[in-house]
Amino acid sequence: MITMSRARFAALVEDALDAIPAEFASRLGNVVIQIEEENPDEPETLGLYVGVALTERLSDYSFATPDTITIYRRPILQLCATEEEVADEVAITVVHEIGHFFGIDDDRLHDLGWA
Template identity: 35%
Template sequence: MTIEEFEKQVEEALKTIPSEFREKLKNIEIDVDDSVPKKTGSLLLGQYNGVPLSDRSATFEPLMPDKITLFKQALEMISKNAEELKKNIRDTVVHEIGHYFGFNEKDIRKRGF
C-alpha cells in the first residue's frame, strides 16, 4: 500500500470514531512513519505523544499539537492482506485516540477502542 493509500485509510478510520469523541479531537496531528520502530518487546504499531485530555486543567493551552504516529511497515508486517491491513489501521488509530482521551489499556478494551 502506498503512503497516500495508507493515509486515506487513516482518514476513513477517523470517520468511524463516534461523534461524541470525534468532536473533542482538537490540536492533534496524525503522522505515518514508513518504518518499523526499534523497540524491545512487542512490535509497536502506533504511538501517542502528548498530554491526555484527562490530565489537562481548564487553563491548559498546549504549544504544540498532540501527535499520533502510525508505523506503516509494522502494520503491514502483521497484516495478511489488504483488508486485514485496513482493519489494523483502523484499530490502531482508534486505540491511540483512546490514549488521547486518557484511557488506559483496560479502558480502551472496555470501551471498544
C-alpha cells in the same frame, strides 16, 4: 507481509478517522495525525500517542503544542496478509491511540476490544 502504496495506506487511516463518531472527532482539534514507516526505538509499535490526555489536563493547560498520534505503516503491513486485515488493524490502532488522548489506558482499551 502485504505490499501497499503509501497513498492507499493513508486512505485507510483517513477512513478510520472518518468512522470516529462526530462527538469524539470534534474534540481532536489540537491533535496531529501522522503516518511514519516505523518507530526507530520500537519497530514493532503500531501506533503512538504523545501528549497530555484530556483527563490529565489542568485548568492552566493552554497554548500547548498539538498532541500527536503516529500510525506506523511497516509494522502494520508486516502483521497483515490482506488489505482487509490492514484496514481492520489501522482502524483498531487509530481508535486505540485516540483512546489514549481521551485518557483511556491500555488495559481498558484491551477490555473494550481496541488493543
